[in-house]
Amino acid sequence: MKLLSILLSGAGAMLVAAAAPVAPVPRYHVAGHIAGPDGGGWDYVAVDVAARVLYVAHGDAVTRVDLAKRDAGRSIGxxxxxxxxxxxxxxxxxxxxxxxxxxxxxxxxxGVEQAKLAVGDDPDAAAYETASGHVFVMNAHDGTISDVDPHEMKVVRTITVKPALEFAVIGRGRTLYVNNEDADEIEVVDLAAGKLVRSIALTGCEGPTGLAFDASHDRLISACANGKAAVVDTRAAKLTGLIDIGRGPDAVMLDAKRQVALIPCGRDGVLEVLSLAARSVRKVATVKTEVGARTGAIDARTGNVYLPTAAFDPPARAGGRPVARAGTFHLLVVAPA
Incomplete structure (x- = not known):
């Protein structure tokens, strides 16, 4: 970014406001870990910044982590x-x-349950919309989206899209973007109208899972199972580039303050750091983490990244998944310098 020059005239000088310089991308490092309870497999992670609490969907319960005390000893629900x-x-x-x-x-x-609501087949990812206060639930197998009003504790409508829905994010103008893992595309849903309006092909991206919206540049970053990150221009509704990343990603975490997207790749045990500061997204670092660390969340206050994982034993049968070893579940803490 170029600073605006100081223009001089004969009688005096006029200072033209200078644009703020782009902050350098932080250097991330593994800063420790937080031990947690056993509970089977895990999936998405969320941080409540105000409460200083992190939550992990962990098997048949939710692991609750007190970030101030670095204590993950509780499972609720x-x-x-x-x-x-x-x-x-x-x-x-x-x-x-x-x-x-x-x-x-x-x-x-x-941890007391207040309501249990029936939704579609295999509810997976969920996206909270600030404008309405509703949560939109992606029902992966039947390709529908359940619109949940948590205040009224009810499903208010069902939006039909396509099967194989994965992670979703909300962009501008009540637009919902959803990865489609089987079709290798992003579904674009108009939430006001309650319908699918278009699909964006992700050519060269296989099995898109994690997804983030970079509001400063109106673009999406999608993590692909074949070791690519797909960049999509939402204004043009088209793919603009592919970036090489590790294998086994399942999340894209966006830190708007530090202008980075972070992609944990569980098969290779790395965290890819992508700079969002310019018009083009570029990979600037690869941080060694641990095998199995494929999802995570950022604490927006500190910039710390929390990645759930465990030590693994070989699969019980050929072609099966490795099994997490009892007593080894933990959250890896990756911190910006």
Missing amino acids: TIVHGHAVVPLAHGMLLVTSGRDNSVRLIDATT
Whole structure:
């Protein structure tokens, strides 16, 4: 970015306001870990910045982490294969329960369930919309989206899209963007109209999962299973580039303050750091983490990144998944310098 020059005239000088310089990308490093309880597999992570609490959808419960005390000793709620956990106002959580086709509204402090709502087949990711206060739940298998009003504790409508819905983010003008893992595209949904309006092909991106919206440049960053990050211009509704990343990504975390996108790649055990400061997204660093660290969340206050993982034993059968070893679940803490 160029600073605006100081223009001089004969009688005096006029100072033209200078644009703020682009801050350098932080250098990230592994700063420790937080031990947590066993609970089976895990999926998405969310940080309640005001409460200084982190939540992990962890098997059939939610792991609650006190970030100030670095204590992850509590599991709350009862779900059936949790995917997403969304902190809401007034100390409530919405958690998607994949194997019984429900969402649960849970008291974040006591863990007491306040409501259980039926949704579509295999509820997975969920996106909170500030404007309406509603949560939109991606039902992966039947390709629908459940619009949940957590205040009224009810599903108010169902939007039909396409099967294989994955992570979703809300952009400008009540537009919802959803990765489609099987079709290798992003579905664009008009939330006001309640319908699918277009699909954006992700040519060269296979199995898109994690997704983030960079509001400063009106673009999406999608993490692909074939070791690519896809960059999409939302104004033009088209793919503009592919960036090489590690294998096994399942999240894209965006830190607007530090102008970076962070992609944990669990198969290779790395965290990819992408700079968003310019018109073109570029990879600037690869941080060694741990195998299995494929999702995570950023604490916007500190910039710390929290990645759930564990030590693994070989799969029980050929072609199966490695099994997390009992007593090894933890959150890896990656901090900016």
